[in-house]
Amino acid sequence: MSVVGFDLGFQSCYVAAARAGGIETLTNDYSDRCTPSFVSFGSQNRSIGAAAKSQVVTNCKNTVQGFKQFHGRDFSDHYVQSAKSKLVYSLAQMPSGAAGIKVMYLEEEKVFSIEQVTGMLLTKLKQTAESALKKPVADCVISVPSYFTDVERRSVMDAAQIAGLNCLRLMNETSAVTLAYGIYKQDLPAPEEKPRVVVFVDVGHSGYQVTVCAFNKGKLKILATACDPELGGKDFDDILVNHFCEEFKKKYKLDVRSKPRALVRLYQECEKLKKLMSANSSDLPLNIECFMNDIDVSAKLNRGQFEEMCAGLLAKVEGPLRSIMEQAKLKKEDIYAVEIVGGASRIPSIKERVSKFFGKELSTTLNADEAVARGCALQCAILSPAFKVREFSITDVVPYSISLKWNSAAEEGLSDCEVFPKNHAAPFSKMLTFFRNEPFSLEAYYSNPKELPYPNTSIGQFLIQNVAPQASGESAKVKVKVRVNVHGVFSVSSASLIEVVKTTEGEEPMETDQTVKEEENKMQVDHEDQKSQAVENKDKKSDAEEMETTAEDTKEKTNDQPPQAKKPKVKTKTVELPIHSSLHRQLSSDVLNMFVENEGKMIMQDKLEKERNDAKNNVEEYVYDMRDKLHGALEKFVNEADRDAFSLKLEETENWLYEDGEDQKKQVYINKLAELTKLGQPIYERYMEAEERPKAFEELGRQMQQYMKIIEAYKAKDEQYCHLDELEVTRVDNLVNAAMVWMNSKMNQQNNQDLSLEPVVKVQEIQAKTKELYSACNPVVSKPKPKAEPPKEEKTENGPVNGQEGTENQPCNEEKATTAGTEPPTAENKLPEMDID
Numbered sequence: 001m002s003v004v005g006f007d008l009g010f011q012s013c014y015v016a017a018a019r020a021g022g023i024e025t026l027t028n029d030y031s032d033r034c035t036p037s038f039v040s041f042g043s044q045n046r047s048i049g050a051a052a053k054s055q056v057v058t059n060c061k062n063t064v065q066g067f068k069q070f071h072g073r074d075f076s077d078h079y080v081q082s083a084k085s086k087l088v089y090s091l092a093q094m095p096s097g098a099a100g101i102k103v104m105y106l107e108e109e110k111v112f113s114i115e116q117v118t119g120m121l122l123t124k125l126k127q128t129a130e131s132a133l134k135k136p137v138a139d140c141v142i143s144v145p146s147y148f149t150d151v152e153r154r155s156v157m158d159a160a161q162i163a164g165l166n167c168l169r170l171m172n173e174t175s176a177v178t179l180a181y182g183i184y185k186q187d188l189p190a191p192e193e194k195p196r197v198v199v200f201v202d203v204g205h206s207g208y209q210v211t212v213c214a215f216n217k218g219k220l221k222i223l224a225t226a227c228d229p230e231l232g233g234k235d236f237d238d239i240l241v242n243h244f245c246e247e248f249k250k251k252y253k254l255d256v257r258s259k260p261r262a263l264v265r266l267y268q269e270c271e272k273l274k275k276l277m278s279a280n281s282s283d284l285p286l287n288i289e290c291f292m293n294d295i296d297v298s299a300k301l302n303r304g305q306f307e308e309m310c311a312g313l314l315a316k317v318e319g320p321l322r323s324i325m326e327q328a329k330l331k332k333e334d335i336y337a338v339e340i341v342g343g344a345s346r347i348p349s350i351k352e353r354v355s356k357f358f359g360k361e362l363s364t365t366l367n368a369d370e371a372v373a374r375g376c377a378l379q380c381a382i383l384s385p386a387f388k389v390r391e392f393s394i395t396d397v398v399p400y401s402i403s404l405k406w407n408s409a410a411e412e413g414l415s416d417c418e419v420f421p422k423n424h425a426a427p428f429s430k431m432l433t434f435f436r437n438e439p440f441s442l443e444a445y446y447s448n449p450k451e452l453p454y455p456n457t458s459i460g461q462f463l464i465q466n467v468a469p470q471a472s473g474e475s476a477k478v479k480v481k482v483r484v485n486v487h488g489v490f491s492v493s494s495a496s497l498i499e500v501v502k503t504t505e506g507e508e509p510m511e512t513d514q515t516v517k518e519e520e521n522k523m524q525v526d527h528e529d530q531k532s533q534a535v536e537n538k539d540k541k542s543d544a545e546e547m548e549t550t551a552e553d554t555k556e557k558t559n560d561q562p563p564q565a566k567k568p569k570v571k572t573k574t575v576e577l578p579i580h581s582s583l584h585r586q587l588s589s590d591v592l593n594m595f596v597e598n599e600g601k602m603i604m605q606d607k608l609e610k611e612r613n614d615a616k617n618n619v620e621e622y623v624y625d626m627r628d629k630l631h632g633a634l635e636k637f638v639n640e641a642d643r644d645a646f647s648l649k650l651e652e653t654e655n656w657l658y659e660d661g662e663d664q665k666k667q668v669y670i671n672k673l674a675e676l677t678k679l680g681q682p683i684y685e686r687y688m689e690a691e692e693r694p695k696a697f698e699e700l701g702r703q704m705q706q707y708m709k710i711i712e713a714y715k716a717k718d719e720q721y722c723h724l725d726e727l728e729v730t731r732v733d734n735l736v737n738a739a740m741v742w743m744n745s746k747m748n749q750q751n752n753q754d755l756s757l758e759p760v761v762k763v764q765e766i767q768a769k770t771k772e773l774y775s776a777c778n779p780v781v782s783k784p785k786p787k788a789e790p791p792k793e794e795k796t797e798n799g800p801v802n803g804q805e806g807t808e809n810q811p812c813n814e815e816k817a818t819t820a821g822t823e824p825p826t827a828e829n830k831l832p833e834m835d836i837d
Helices: 078-084 114-133 150-162 173-182 233-252 260-279 303-309 318-328 348-358 371-383 513-519 529-538 544-560 589-630 640-657 666-715 726-751 763-781 812-820
Strands: 004-008 012-019 022-025 038-041 046-048 063-065 090-093 099-105 108-113 139-144 166-172 196-203 208-216 219-228 284-292 295-301 337-341 393-397 402-408 413-420 428-436 440-446 458-464 476-484 490-502 524-526 570-576 579-583
Touching: 004 114, 004 173, 004 371, 012 114, 012 371, 022 371, 038 099, 038 114, 046 114, 046 589, 099 114, 108 114, 114 139, 114 150, 114 589, 139 150, 139 173, 139 371, 150 166, 150 458, 150 579, 150 589, 166 173, 166 371, 173 196, 173 208, 173 219, 173 337, 173 371, 173 393, 196 318, 196 348, 208 318, 219 318, 233 260, 233 284, 233 295, 233 303, 260 284, 260 303, 318 348, 337 348, 413 428, 440 490, 458 490, 490 579, 589 640, 589 666, 640 666, 666 726, 666 763, 726 763
Parallel strands: 004 139, 139 166, 196 337, 219 393
Antiparallel strands: 004 012, 012 022, 038 046, 038 063, 090 099, 099 108, 196 208, 208 219, 284 295, 402 413, 402 440, 428 476, 428 524, 440 458, 458 579, 476 490, 490 570
């Protein structure tokens, strides 16, 4: 199981994975930890990440960025229409009414949904993880801003499905940061002690999020969150761009917004200038060459002027800080520390305001850019059975209050009830009880539109089907379970009909007619706050959703049991009811499957285009490489006529590559390379032969020298070789002499041969001769000495004892004479008497 966390950022993305040594931030194919959130569409393929960002100027209308802000939004949405004017690329309306992105892809005009484009980016991040981990990646945790609504969260989950990812949890960015901070802390208070309260301030490129969290040993609980989606790095960039657009209009008479390419370049330079101003308070220049109409532009700005221009934005910093303190009912002295993360958190004036509000120094123990990805990877590791992680439970919150409304027959109108107030613990389930005679629907919506950064408050409608009155004519009792799951998404997870079955006469009904009338069309909400806390504290690696459901089912069964006295009289039967969900801006399964199929086709197209480009690059590389070598290392190995002809062929190929060969099929490039190789390979082989031949001759000579030394030692009656057979040694001597004659002959012939001609002898032949000589001679010269059999022990009065004077101590020639029987034994050379078997 893969354990991967994706920080799906507005401007840049990070991928972190759990490994044996801990959490590691992975690098992409550019050896960079940061992958830009850019997708570029071309006539042949897509480019994603760093490759797409490099085309933002040259292919500006087909290179998209910042699309995360349009998740789940209609094209007619006021937010989409206002953002549309700041974009270089075009937005269009999808058939469903959602916002889409219009680009030229494969030389056709295409409109891609936001889910598709995010799916493309996730595909790239998935490939980055697979390349680093050397295994397939499917299970993951993906971050989303804490202020995302249901429809936006479902949109991101659809994008993950398009990319072939199984999202185990959509995690709030601030929650991921709190987990990355708390899980490594060894000095947290014990569970029964007062918790440690820490505030986390995340100022990203697209938004500003603040959360306050209570830590105890082994657990964290989010107390409150607040946000401002219109206070982020991009908003500071917009102010700088507007300032310089006005300045260049007055100074150079240039309308920057009329030229998309110029506008993109200005955004790039303003972003660089913003970062420089974070580190320098002096005047800083902004210079752009050939900006528009071949005009060079220049300007100056310092941090003080920048802060004056951004005074309106900076004034919004304190609002969310004050909001979380009020929501959590905390005082400033209750705060243990203030952690700040996010790319835009480096702006000095933001840090000053946050520090001043809390009256304490800011803490930066977390990596400002990578904390979210690392927290997501930790959450994935907790959910994975493959990793053993320190016990740590996470209790998140519902960001906006959620209510239900339904038709009330008794009151002849709509009834409603708030089921999840703002900052309610999540994930969480509640059981609701209705009394109905027929199918009914529940509509979920956000109660407070003012706090919602989304124009539509509707979440969806849920139709409870197959509801019928009881046999006695009484209204049926229906229990409905509603929940906010681990992704922060609301749903009606189940509905069940409680049937009462009477078993004996004269029994009392479970609920009287009077009770039914009083409770008709009313809802009972089983609050489970205390139970949920107990469940969340126990939660380690198992799915929180499953644990909560189990606990609730237990409670439900307990509540539904009649008193002990009625057990023999009344039975209840639970029947599951089907639920038809109609969610706002939900993709149908057919559309989602079509998007998945299209993504697969685009991945294959990218792969084919990469192979085509590789084949083209191979031709280009061969042309440049051989052209240089023909007048360098290979010059001596080709005659002048062939060199001129080959050089001409290389030049023709180079010209072809930039003209007719600019856009050819893969096989055309393969054939072109084979044509060039046919001319160049013989030259290169002669060069390699000349390089390797001396080494091969040297190895052969070294081996012959070794054998000659052994032969000389044998002839000198060296004790080490005296056991060798004379005939075999003579044969080795002859083989060595023959090999030497062959080697000298070939060397002389080759030395007299022109290097531009085919070699007289090839390295392969020399190596074969070396191997042949080794096979014939080595068994002879490495033959081990025979071991002499020790004589049997025999005691003699006058002779040597136990054969102490053996053949090993005698000279080599005496031993041979004795054993061969060429000379009768004498008094001097007589062997001791032995019994011979």
